Amino acid sequence: MTNVAVVGATGAVGETILRVLEERAFPVERLGAFASRDRTAAVQFRGQTHDVQATSFERLAPYDVVLFAGGDDASKDLGRRLAEAGKLVADNSSTYRMQSDVPLVVPDVNPHALRAARLAPVANCSTIQLVLALKPLRDAAGLRSVRVASYQSVSGAGRPALERLEVEERALHGPQPVDAQTPFPSAIARNVIPQIGSFDDAGNCTEETKIIEETRKILELPALHVAATTVRVPVRYAHSEAVFVETEREIAVEELAAALAAQPGVKFVADGIVTPRDVEGQDTVYVGRLRAEEGSRRHFQVWVVGDNLRIGAATTAVRLAELMLAARRAESAA
Numbered sequence: 001m002t003n004v005a006v007v008g009a010t011g012a013v014g015e016t017i018l019r020v021l022e023e024r025a026f027p028v029e030r031l032g033a034f035a036s037r038d039r040t041a042a043v044q045f046r047g048q049t050h051d052v053q054a055t056s057f058e059r060l061a062p063y064d065v066v067l068f069a070g071g072d073d074a075s076k077d078l079g080r081r082l083a084e085a086g087k088l089v090a091d092n093s094s095t096y097r098m099q100s101d102v103p104l105v106v107p108d109v110n111p112h113a114l115r116a117a118r119l120a121p122v123a124n125c126s127t128i129q130l131v132l133a134l135k136p137l138r139d140a141a142g143l144r145s146v147r148v149a150s151y152q153s154v155s156g157a158g159r160p161a162l163e164r165l166e167v168e169e170r171a172l173h174g175p176q177p178v179d180a181q182t183p184f185p186s187a188i189a190r191n192v193i194p195q196i197g198s199f200d201d202a203g204n205c206t207e208e209t210k211i212i213e214e215t216r217k218i219l220e221l222p223a224l225h226v227a228a229t230t231v232r233v234p235v236r237y238a239h240s241e242a243v244f245v246e247t248e249r250e251i252a253v254e255e256l257a258a259a260l261a262a263q264p265g266v267k268f269v270a271d272g273i274v275t276p277r278d279v280e281g282q283d284t285v286y287v288g289r290l291r292a293e294e295g296s297r298r299h300f301q302v303w304v305v306g307d308n309l310r311i312g313a314a315t316t317a318v319r320l321a322e323l324m325l326a327a328r329r330a331e332s333a334a
C-alpha cells in the first residue's frame, strides 16, 4: 500500500484524479489532499471527507506518490525536488515536459521511454489524444506532416472557466450580471475563440506550441512537420480535433483503418460520427471520419475526440504513477 498526495485536489483535474484513483483501485493507504490554501472537509475520497492543506515540501515529504494538478506554480519548485528525494511524481503542468532529461510518456504510445523515471510529466491534453491517433499511422506508413485544428472544451481551462461559461449562458436568458473578469480573451457562450494561451513572435499561441513540440518528443520524430490552430469552443468536456496527415509511404486507407482499430486506448469509429458529448467521462479516444484526400495514398484526414479531464489529464497521471510504482516494485524484488 502507498501514501498518495494529490496537489490541486479542489480543481477540475485534481477532483478527477480522486475519482480515477477510486475506480482503478490504486493501492492508497493514506490520501493527502493539497491546494493553494487550507480548507476543512473540502474533498471526498472513498466515501470519506478530507481536509485540504496548503502545499509545501515538508507536508508532501511523507508521501510515496505525489500527483500534481495545481498548475505550473505548484510543481515547478517541488516536482524535481520530490523526485530527487525518492518520491514518484506525476505532474499535469507543462513545467517539465520538454526538459531533455525528463521522459514524456503516454502509456499506450511510448511506455518504453519511462524507464526508471521518478518524475513523469503528463503531456498536454490535446497532445495526448492526438498522439494516440497518430501512433498507429506512424507505425503503419511513417509520418511526413501533421496539421491539426482543435475544438477545445472550456474545462480545459479549469473550474473557473466552467463557471464562466455557466454565467455567460445564464446571462443569455435574462438580465444577469456578468463580471468583467474572465479566463478567456473573448466571450465564450455562443462563440469560438481562436486563442488558447498567449501569442509568441511567430503568431502561435502557447497551446499550439505545446502540441507541436510535445508531439515530436512523444512520437520520437524530432523533424516531423506539425502545425496547429487551437480553438476554444463552448463545450463543457472533451476536446475534438480535425487532423490532416501526410504519410512517408503510400498506403491504402483500409490499412490505416486496421491500424487504428488495433491501437490500445483508441476506438476506431468506422461509420457515423462521434461528438464530445458522446465521450464525456471516458478514457478512450475516439477516432473517426478517416478518409483519403481525393483518392490520395499519402494524404488522410481523421476526427479525434477525447475527454480532456480523463485521458487528457487525470487517467494518464494515475497510469504513469502505476507504471512507476510497478517499475519500483520490480527493482526492489530484483
Ligand SMILES: NC(=O)c1ccc[n+]([C@@H]2O[C@H](COP(=O)([O-])OP(=O)(O)OC[C@H]3O[C@@H](n4cnc5c(N)ncnc54)[C@H](OP(=O)(O)O)[C@@H]3O)[C@@H](O)[C@H]2O)c1
Binding pocket: 007, 008, 009, 010, 011, 012, 013, 014, 034, 035, 036, 037, 055, 068, 069, 070, 071, 072, 073, 074, 092, 093, 094, 123, 124, 125, 155, 156, 157, 158, 159, 160, 308, 309, 312, 313
Ligand atoms: N483542465 C484540463 O483539462 C487539464 C488538462 C491537462 C492538464 N491540465 C493542467 O492541470 C493543472 C490543473 O488544472 P485544472 O484545470 O484542474 O485547474 P483548476 O480547476 O483551476 O484547479 C487548480 C487547482 O490547483 C490548485 N492550486 C493553484 N495554485 C496552487 C499552488 N500554488 N499550489 C498548490 N495548489 C495550487 C487550486 O487550489 P485552490 O482551490 O486552493 O486555488 C486548485 O485545486 C494545470 O497545470 C493545467 O494546465 C489541465
